[in-house]
Amino acid sequence: MLRLIAKRLAGMAAIIFALTAVIFLLQKISPLDPVHAMLGGNASKAAIAQQRHALGLDRPILSQFWHYLGGLLHGDFGTSYRTRRPVGSDLGFFVPATLELAFYGLLFAIVLAVLLAFGTTLNWPGARLLRVVLLAGASTPAFLLAIGAIIIFYQHLGWLPATGRTDLTNAPDGPTGLLTLDGLLNGRLDVTVDAFKHLILPGLAVAAGPAVSIGRVLRSSLIGEMQSGYAKTARAKGLTEGRVLRGHVLRNSLGPALSMTGLQVGLMFAGVLVIEEIFSWPGIGQYTAQSIPVADFPAIAGVTLLLGVGYVVINTIVDILQAIADPRINI
Amino acid sequence: MRDDPVTTPVALIEDLAVTFRRGGRDIHALRGVSLDIRPAEILGLVGESGSGKSVLGMSLLGLLPGTPQTRGRVLVHGEDMLVAPPAVRRRLRHEHLGAVFQDPMTSLNPTMRVGAQVAEAADGSGAEAERLLKAVGIPEAGRRMSAYPHELSGGLRQRVMIAMAIAGKPSLVIADEPTTALDVTVQAQVLALIRSLRDEIGCSFLLITHDLGVAAQVADRVAVMYAGRLAECGPTDAVLQAAAHPYSLGLMTSRLTLESPRDTRLATLPGEVPSPADPPPGCPFEPRCALSTEACTETLPDAVEIAPDHLSACILPISEVRSHSVESRSVPHPPEPESGKHLPLLDESTVVVRRVEKTYRVGKGLAKGRLRALREVDLTVAAGESVAIVGESGSGKSTLLRIIGGLERADLGDVTHGRVQMVFQDCGASLTPWLTVGELIGERLPRAARKEEVERALERVGLPAEVAGAKAGQLSGGQRQRVALARATVIPPEILLCDEPTSALDVSLAAGVINLIAGLRRDLHMAVVFVTHDLSVARIVADRIAVMYLGRIVEQGPAEDVVGSPRHPYTKALVAAIPDFGVKPIPLEGEPASPLNPPTGCAFHPRCPIALPVCSDADLDPRLIGIGSGAARMVACIHPEVA
Ligand SMILES: Nc1ncnc2c1ncn2[C@@H]1O[C@H](COP(=O)(O)OP(=O)(O)O)[C@@H](O)[C@H]1O
Ligand code: SF4
Ligand code: SF4
Ligand SMILES: [Mg+2]
Numbered sequence: 016m017l018r019l020i021a022k023r024l025a026g027m028a029a030i031i032f033a034l035t036a037v038i039f040l041l042q043k044i045s046p047l048d049p050v051h052a053m054l055g056g057n058a059s060k061a062a063i064a065q066q067r068h069a070l071g072l073d074r075p076i077l078s079q080f081w082h083y084l085g086g087l088l089h090g091d092f093g094t095s096y097r098t099r100r101p102v103g104s105d106l107g108f109f110v111p112a113t114l115e116l117a118f119y120g121l122l123f124a125i126v127l128a129v130l131l132a133f134g135t136t137l138n139w140p141g142a143r144l145l146r147v148v149l150l151a152g153a154s155t156p157a158f159l160l161a162i163g164a165i166i167i168f169y170q171h172l173g174w175l176p177a178t179g180r181t182d183l184t185n186a187p188d189g190p191t192g193l194l195t196l197d198g199l200l201n202g203r204l205d206v207t208v209d210a211f212k213h214l215i216l217p218g219l220a221v222a223a224g225p226a227v228s229i230g231r232v233l234r235s236s237l238i239g240e241m242q243s244g245y246a247k248t249a250r251a252k253g254l255t256e257g258r259v260l261r262g263h264v265l266r267n268s269l270g271p272a273l274s275m276t277g278l279q280v281g282l283m284f285a286g287v288l289v290i291e292e293i294f295s296w297p298g299i300g301q302y303t304a305q306s307i308p309v310a311d312f313p314a315i316a317g318v319t320l321l322l323g324v325g326y327v328v329i330n331t332i333v334d335i336l337q338a339i340a341d342p343r344i345n346i
Numbered sequence: 347m348r349d350d351p352v353t354t355p356v357a358l359i360e361d362l363a364v365t366f367r368r369g370g371r372d373i374h375a376l377r378g379v380s381l382d383i384r385p386a387e388i389l390g391l392v393g394e395s396g397s398g399k400s401v402l403g404m405s406l407l408g409l410l411p412g413t414p415q416t417r418g419r420v421l422v423h424g425e426d427m428l429v430a431p432p433a434v435r436r437r438l439r440h441e442h443l444g445a446v447f448q449d450p451m452t453s454l455n456p457t458m459r460v461g462a463q464v465a466e467a468a469d470g471s472g473a474e475a476e477r478l479l480k481a482v483g484i485p486e487a488g489r490r491m492s493a494y495p496h497e498l499s500g501g502l503r504q505r506v507m508i509a510m511a512i513a514g515k516p517s518l519v520i521a522d523e524p525t526t527a528l529d530v531t532v533q534a535q536v537l538a539l540i541r542s543l544r545d546e547i548g549c550s551f552l553l554i555t556h557d558l559g560v561a562a563q564v565a566d567r568v569a570v571m572y573a574g575r576l577a578e579c580g581p582t583d584a585v586l587q588a589a590a591h592p593y594s595l596g597l598m599t600s601r602l603t604l605e606s607p608r609d610t611r612l613a614t615l616p617g618e619v620p621s622p623a624d625p626p627p628g629c630p631f632e633p634r635c636a637l638s639t640e641a642c643t644e645t646l647p648d649a650v651e652i653a654p655d656h657l658s659a660c661i662l663p664i665s666e667v668r669s670h671s672v673e674s675r676s677v678p679h680p681p682e683p684e685s686g687k688h689l690p691l692l693d694e695s696t697v698v699v700r701r702v703e704k705t706y707r708v709g710k711g712l713a714k715g716r717l718r719a720l721r722e723v724d725l726t727v728a729a730g731e732s733v734a735i736v737g738e739s740g741s742g743k744s745t746l747l748r749i750i751g752g753l754e755r756a757d758l759g760d761v762t763h764g765r766v767q768m769v770f771q772d773c774g775a776s777l778t779p780w781l782t783v784g785e786l787i788g789e790r791l792p793r794a795a796r797k798e799e800v801e802r803a804l805e806r807v808g809l810p811a812e813v814a815g816a817k818a819g820q821l822s823g824g825q826r827q828r829v830a831l832a833r834a835t836v837i838p839p840e841i842l843l844c845d846e847p848t849s850a851l852d853v854s855l856a857a858g859v860i861n862l863i864a865g866l867r868r869d870l871h872m873a874v875v876f877v878t879h880d881l882s883v884a885r886i887v888a889d890r891i892a893v894m895y896l897g898r899i900v901e902q903g904p905a906e907d908v909v910g911s912p913r914h915p916y917t918k919a920l921v922a923a924i925p926d927f928g929v930k931p932i933p934l935e936g937e938p939a940s941p942l943n944p945p946t947g948c949a950f951h952p953r954c955p956i957a958l959p960v961c962s963d964a965d966l967d968p969r970l971i972g973i974g975s976g977a978a979r980m981v982a983c984i985h986p987e988v989a
Contacts, residue, residue, distance in 0.1 A: 243452065244447060244449060244452035244453040244454075245452065245453055245454055245455040245456070247409065247445075247447065247453070248445065248447065248453045248454065248455075248507070248510070249455070249466075250407075250409055250439070251407055251409065251439055251443070251444070251445035251511075252439065252440065252466060252467045252510065252513075253436045253437065253438075253439040253440025253441070254436070254466070255436065262466070263455045263458065266457045266458075267455065267456065267457050340457065341456070341457055342456075342457060342494045342496075343456060343457075343494070343496050
């Protein structure tokens with residue numbers, strides 16, 4: 016286990032280095048001039064030169080790169096050209112919202128996937144309907160799904176809110192920044208409930224695609240394993256189909272589904288950024304969307320690095336879970 | 347049903363028919379079988395693959411796959427397992443039935459500790475699970491509770507399966523080929539266990555097996571199945587010693603034992619089993635039966651009592667079958683054209699293996715290890731000679747063959763040999779599925795001569811020329827093995843290497859393939875190196891036998907001598923473990939150690955019944971030394987009574 020984590024940490028360092036290098040290069044070959052973006056088109060030559068010097072853009076490229084890397088090691092992502100604040104503290108402000116949305120998206124995806132897989136394997140009534148709905152959902156682009164959901168559940172039915180994280184003006188802003196959790200920690204159940212309602216539509220929009228992908232993989236491995244020798248043995252013991260599935264088959268079918276979950280998490284990040292835009296979710300999606308037009312490279316770099324790290328972390332967790340599920344895997 | 351508790355059967359099958367639907371065709375797996383299983387008996391259910399044995403077992407468990415059409419009744423404790431509601435069938439399985447399946451690795455849940463798996467069958471009680479593990483002879487049962495199946499040897503895994511099967515004192519355990527995946531010395535242990543459990547618990551066993559020897563050894567009664575029908579059923583000695591049905595007779599005579607004559611062709615049954623999709627209207631055995639008459643093609647013969655408690659499904663009177671069998675026995679098999687075995691030219695060796703070592707690196711991480719597959723092996727094969735390499739799983743026999751065949755390189759040592767060709771056990775997998783048989787056989791031939799050569803090769807292996815147009819998937823197992831042999835011999839090699847070519851085949855087909863290999867060898871003047879786990883096969887095919895244990899040859903010598911008067915304690919145990927009628931084996935304890943970590947000194951010492959204290963010395967390294975007169979007989983043992 017420790018070996019695995021150590022290996023993953025090394026992997027993380029490598030990924031961050033590679034990502035940094037790529038971002039840095041992109042920035043250098045980009046025709047967009049961040050100084051222009053900051054000062055506007057009619058700034059004086061002197062002001063531009065001064066700003067270039069202040070940003071360190073007049074130094075040799077390699078030195079700029081090392082400087083940037085060194086800063087990263089100290090948690091310094093640079094200063095956003097746009098907001099003029101350290102990218103680190105900007106991210107600290109926007110990340111919890113995204114994290115909460117991504118977490119619920121993943122949760123919804125897993126729950127739906129399990130329902131889908133179990134339903135078809137055990138022939139539950141209603142499993143077919145769920146499957147059709149999910150399939151339709153997953154084959155629709157996420158943004159269309161989101162817009163459709165807003166029209167139906169917000170505009171027509173008025174069941175669920177469609178913008179922002181909460182309607183409450185006095186929501187606590189600590190300690191975690193995750194509203195559903197902070198509500199509980201501060202004894203404000205109303206906050207938790209309200210935040211959860213706000214999470215349902217964007218969360219489901221994020222979850223639909225991954226749910227079907229994970230559910231399909233889980234379903235086919237469940238069906239295969241239900242025919243296995245040990246399932247036959249379990250039936251010969253007189254267990255019910257449900258117990259054969261839960262007690263024996265499920266754990267043996269997790270491997271492929273977990274791998275798929277790890278893959279889907281990467282895709283989900285991209286989905287989250289789009290969905291945030293549609294639901295006016297104050298997360299890094301919005302931050303990124305505002306940073307790109309003005310070539311706010313420090314901000315874009317910060318977001319990219321964060322997502323890269325998140326991806327590696329999730330996949331490490333997936334590997335560890337796989338090893339826990341299957342004692343034959345040696346790590 | 348009768349009230350007498352002693353004779354009330356624990357299970358009663360009446361006119362059971364099961365028809366599956368597959369690929370748009372009806373597969374008649376069982377066609378009207380009646381059978382009773384009595385209290386505390388071991389009923390051996392024998393027959394070739396596809397005869398319906400497993401379907402019968404699954405019917406008893408109420409676990410038929412899919413939704414087949416059924417007819418008749420399968421009564422267990424007064425409930426019909428064919429039609430009872432699922433909850434009732436589950437309760438019966440839980441309370442009154444147990445099951446043991448063939449492959450203990452796949453039949454146990456790989457991600458659940460064995461203690462928990464047994465406890466699940468014992469109503470969740472860990473203490474009971476531990477008691478059961480002890481009862482089936484698992485050493486250190488308490489510690490083994492927390493092991494995962496992959497951490498146990500094959501024999502221990504099968505004991506765990508048996509522990510689950512006997513949990514809750516069932517009245518009937520269905521054991522479907524419980525020893526087929528095990529080594530022969532371990533098989534003997536498991537059979538002994540089944541017998542003693544029957545005596546202690548008093549539960550009945552339905553022992554499904556394709557191996558007549560296994561049935562002979564432990565069964566009280568034997569039922570012989572053929573093509574979804576019961577051919578014969580009766581007390582073990584009556585059925586196996588004095589069979590009444592021509593099919594049972596044929597099975598008994600084509601079966602190999604340690605006494606089968608070596609210098610004649612083995613008796614075989616002509617033809618093959620009829621397709622279950624399209625069974626003939628009359629006696630299913632009719633196309634292969636030497637006694638068949640016009641009447642046999644018309645009606646399906648039912649099993650009738652021919653002697654007390656002895657049923658046979660043949661329309662001929664028993665006296666006629668008997669007189670024929672005496673007749674056929676009194677006529678000697680046609681002798682080989684050259685009398686006796688082909689004499690090898692001993693001074694001209696075609697394979698020389700000298701001090702060969704092979705180590706595989708296996709596993710990852712902490713489980714990384716060096717698997718010592720071969721440890722300084724010497725072997726010489728003379729031109730035209732036939733040598734059998736015998737050993738249990740992990741002994742290195744197939745590795746040695748692959749090294750001789752050049753499929754793998756030795757780490758150390760020298761290997762020299764002439765032109766070789768190989769034939770494998772799983773001939774289906776070694777034949778490219780999209781090529782026709784003609785293309786497969788003709789691959790290495792010049793285009794001009796291809797057609798005739800292919801036809802000649804097919805004729806040599808006893809296949810009609812039309813087979814050339816078929817693909818491998820359309821052939822039966824026996825035909826595929828013949829095609830593999832035709833391909834290997836179309837350009838005659840100097841040495842034919844065979845890796846368990848008969849172990850996937852049924853008795854009657856295996857005998858045919860063995861005859862064929864002997865014939866090819868004689869006609870084409872090839873040497874044969876034949877790897878097998880079965881000493882009775884080795885004795886028939888080989889002039890010389892080499893016995894391997896954990897990467898070493900421990901004994902070698904003329905086939906008849908090695909089997910008839912084994913010297914090494916391991917060879918003795920192997921010979922003694924072969925199940926047969928009236929044999930009381932004294933099972934060798936333990937199982938082959940892992941080649942990942944062979945024991946020091948003589949690697950056999952943990953299991954050796956005559957081991958001396960020095961045998962475990964790290965410095966000890968018993969080498970093959972000649973015994974008796976001449977260098978033909980060699981043994982690797984330091985015991986004064988052996989060497
Ligand atoms: N699930 C199934 N679907 C279709 N055919 C089957 C199925 N199970 C068994 N059969 C067929 O039933 C026949 C008897 O099979 P089986 O009982 O497994 O034979 P045995 O155990 O004697 O080798 C075979 O022809 C086999 O192909
Ligand atoms: S009924 Fe006829 S074909 Fe069938 S076994 Fe008897 S003699 Fe042979
Ligand atoms: S050397 Fe010792 S342990 Fe090995 S077979 Fe001979 S007596 Fe047994
Ligand atoms: Mg079977």
